[in-house]
Amino acid sequence: MKPAPAISAQCLDIGYRTGKAGQLGIQRGLHIDLYPGELTCLLGANGAGKSTLLRTLSGFQPPLGGSICIDGRPIEEISKRDLSHLIGVVLTDRTAIGGLTAYEVVALGRQPHTGFFGRLSRADDEIVRNALAACGIATKTHEFMASLSDGERQKIMIAKALAQECPIVILDEPTAFLDVVSRIEIMSLLHSIAAEQNRAILLSTHDIEQALVLGDRLWLLSREYGMQTGVTEDLILNGAFDRLFPHAAIHFDPLHGSFYPTVTRQHIVDVACHDETLLHWVVNILNRNGYAANLTAGTECTRALLRIASPHDIAWSCGTEQIAFASFEELAMFLKQRND
Amino acid sequence: MSNTPATYRHNSGLLIAILALLVAGLWVANLFVGSVSIPSQEVWRILWGGDASVESWQYIILESRLPQAVTALLAGAALAVAGLLLQTVFNNPLAGPSILGIDTGASLGVAVVMLASNMLNLANGMPGGIAAVGGAFVGATAIMAVILFFSTFVRDNLMLLIIGIMVGYLASSLISLLNFFATSQQVHAYTMWGLGNLGNVTLQQLPLFASLSLAGLFISVLLVKPLNAMLLGTRYAENLGIDIRTTRNLLLLSTGLLTAAVTAYCGPVAFIGLSVPHIARLLLRSSNHNSLLPVTMLCGAAVLLLCNLISTLPSDGIIPINAVTPIIGAPVIIYVIVNQRKINYFNG
Numbered sequence A: 001m002k003p004a005p006a007i008s009a010q011c012l013d014i015g016y017r018t019g020k021a022g023q024l025g026i027q028r029g030l031h032i033d034l035y036p037g038e039l040t041c042l043l044g045a046n047g048a049g050k051s052t053l054l055r056t057l058s059g060f061q062p063p064l065g066g067s068i069c070i071d072g073r074p075i076e077e078i079s080k081r082d083l084s085h086l087i088g089v090v091l092t093d094r095t096a097i098g099g100l101t102a103y104e105v106v107a108l109g110r111q112p113h114t115g116f117f118g119r120l121s122r123a124d125d126e127i128v129r130n131a132l133a134a135c136g137i138a139t140k141t142h143e144f145m146a147s148l149s150d151g152e153r154q155k156i157m158i159a160k161a162l163a164q165e166c167p168i169v170i171l172d173e174p175t176a177f178l179d180v181v182s183r184i185e186i187m188s189l190l191h192s193i194a195a196e197q198n199r200a201i202l203l204s205t206h207d208i209e210q211a212l213v214l215g216d217r218l219w220l221l222s223r224e225y226g227m228q229t230g231v232t233e234d235l236i237l238n239g240a241f242d243r244l245f246p247h248a249a250i251h252f253d254p255l256h257g258s259f260y261p262t263v264t265r266q267h268i269v270d271v272a273c274h275d276e277t278l279l280h281w282v283v284n285i286l287n288r289n290g291y292a293a294n295l296t297a298g299t300e301c302t303r304a305l306l307r308i309a310s311p312h313d314i315a316w317s318c319g320t321e322q323i324a325f326a327s328f329e330e331l332a333m334f335l336k337q338r339n340d
Numbered sequence B: 001m002s003n004t005p006a007t008y009r010h011n012s013g014l015l016i017a018i019l020a021l022l023v024a025g026l027w028v029a030n031l032f033v034g035s036v037s038i039p040s041q042e043v044w045r046i047l048w049g050g051d052a053s054v055e056s057w058q059y060i061i062l063e064s065r066l067p068q069a070v071t072a073l074l075a076g077a078a079l080a081v082a083g084l085l086l087q088t089v090f091n092n093p094l095a096g097p098s099i100l101g102i103d104t105g106a107s108l109g110v111a112v113v114m115l116a117s118n119m120l121n122l123a124n125g126m127p128g129g130i131a132a133v134g135g136a137f138v139g140a141t142a143i144m145a146v147i148l149f150f151s152t153f154v155r156d157n158l159m160l161l162i163i164g165i166m167v168g169y170l171a172s173s174l175i176s177l178l179n180f181f182a183t184s185q186q187v188h189a190y191t192m193w194g195l196g197n198l199g200n201v202t203l204q205q206l207p208l209f210a211s212l213s214l215a216g217l218f219i220s221v222l223l224v225k226p227l228n229a230m231l232l233g234t235r236y237a238e239n240l241g242i243d244i245r246t247t248r249n250l251l252l253l254s255t256g257l258l259t260a261a262v263t264a265y266c267g268p269v270a271f272i273g274l275s276v277p278h279i280a281r282l283l284l285r286s287s288n289h290n291s292l293l294p295v296t297m298l299c300g301a302a303v304l305l306l307c308n309l310i311s312t313l314p315s316d317g318i319i320p321i322n323a324v325t326p327i328i329g330a331p332v333i334i335y336v337i338v339n340q341r342k343i344n345y346f347n348g
Helices: A050-057 A080-086 A102-108 A122-134 A150-163 A180-197 A208-214 A232-237 A276-288 A328-339 B005-032 B040-047 B055-089 B102-120 B130-151 B157-181 B184-194 B206-222 B224-230 B234-239 B244-266 B272-284 B289-311 B321-338
Strands: A007-018 A022-034 A039-044 A065-070 A087-090 A168-172 A200-204 A217-222 A226-231 A250-253 A258-261 A267-273 A291-294 A304-310 A313-318 A321-325
Touching (some): A007 A050, A022 A226, A039 A050, A050 A168, A087 A150, A102 A122, A102 B224, A168 A180, A180 A200, A208 A232, A313 A328, B005 B040, B055 B206, B055 B224, B055 B272, B055 B289, B102 B130, B102 B157, B102 B244, B130 B157, B206 B244, B206 B289, B224 B234, B224 B289, B234 B244, B272 B289, B272 B321
Parallel strands (some): A087 A168, A168 A200, A267 A291
Antiparallel strands (some): A007 A022, A250 A258, A304 A313
16 A cells, blocks of 8 residues: 655646746646655656756745645645755755855754754754765765765755755755766665655656666656656556657667667668677667667578677678678778768 | 864854954054054053043043944944845855945935935934934845845846946946035035045944944844855755745845944945955854854954054044055955865855
8 A cells, every 4th residue: 555645736737927927837737646765756858847846846936726735734834934844955056055064064954943043952963963974974074065076065965955854855956967976876875765764755857777777756747748657667668758758869768778869770680699788789889870670580581680699709691791890890880881 | 183063163262262352452452543642551541531641632532532443343343244144145255235235325325315404404414413324224225125136036146246236336326416416515525424434433423323233233143043044045045944035134134234334424334344254254264154253243343443543543644444444355355266266165
């Protein structure tokens, strides 16, 4: 049985109010549920309304229509102060915190819990240190933000959201501008926090690869098809991804969980290869050079046949023509010449 | 080890103590040193209520140097804190009451009151009078409100700064227009006031000036927690439960009071608001308002007391305060801009 959703939105219209009674709707009629204990990834093209949706769910801007319930209560009935105990955010906004230490920034997350002057109690101090440790940056505790890398800063902001002790954490593109190591670290971190601390974590990202690996649930948002939600594997296998970027030049490969450019294939080549990795890259080089690979070659070969035993043993036969290549570089040169 | 919170707090405590001593020293120096040379034992005796051997010395110490030293102390702290508040709320280290046109707004208020009081035959219209203080407050808060309004949709900080400069120009052009309608006597009084003079505040005016400045400083102390949250930007602050509207209104009130009080009495004093918060951050090596606010107050007081001391050094007459403040302020700003990659609060 599914747990009660942390955030539940019905018939949600999002967008901006423009002037008097004017509206710029971006998405209409969204039905979404965000569950605790799960990492939910919001994917979609630029302009599909990802940031607008996150801002609306975080309470930064009012919905144009429909309802949002947080922890079972309608969002408009929750005071800003109470909301700061329910939702912690990590944004892409410009900050001016270079002159604060990592500890001081994470301690800002305690503000909803501290008194008028923000003085930290012993318990607050422990929560801040635990948040830093949970994000694997305890060694940077007393370093200035200015001296940290982009990945470390992002972890500090996540630690700030953790120190806020909210059941819901919403992050707007937390892995943008990060290198692949930091991207994987941060996604793994968020996934384990969701599971271990039973928090509902929602993030938007363009990093489909990591979202498919670590996202428990996906929200796919597109202008044309609206919102499709579900457990990652269900969405991959039911073709939802082809509706994410409805664009002729792009298609989703469910085997590898990635988008590929649709190639206009001029020739078809039969391919015989017993190694899966090798096969993948053979298809890749053929596609890039305008060939389609036929993997179910029959016995009677009328077309060209490519046999690959190893990256250094590639054989091309077409009728009487027999050529051997010792590397993919030689194959690529041959394919290009043959195209001309 | 050098940066554990305990030693860190210890360091800021030590810095505050040193600065407090420095301010006290400079304040006393302002009583003992001036254009007229008075022997220190005479100064000492006069301060303790004794009679001076030269009668005018008593007047100089009690009616001129004492109020002027208190004024420099408070005005320095007030302008520096106004600058700090503006830099934090606009997320721009180059903001300040002069650059954003807020003290020009105060000047406009004073000019309007001067002209109107002449037409309506009101007393108190001259700079330093209650009506002028009111006019300065209205002018300063009006400009600040205009800039805050623009800041809700102009996201680029540099552009906002330029809007501030433009609004300042508009206010100064209105001032020139008003001068056109004023009597030559008024223009002269206004021009003298515009040069900036910490000696304008008389002993009788001091209580009002002090209460207004202290009220502005008091409000700023109440804002320490939201100011720290504001370092993250308004949306983060909102998510931390900060009431943005109340905070902005209090900031408006505080910067308005601080800038208006100083400007109405002493004229527009440049560079303190812009540069002192940088001196404070460089000394403290932190943007945390818990310690940055007191350090900024003390630095502001120290810098303006020092400037006042320098301005009274010549034996014949005084140098206008606005000729001295840039000598300390401008190099600080240039230093900070040139070294911004190495300075922590510029990077993050």
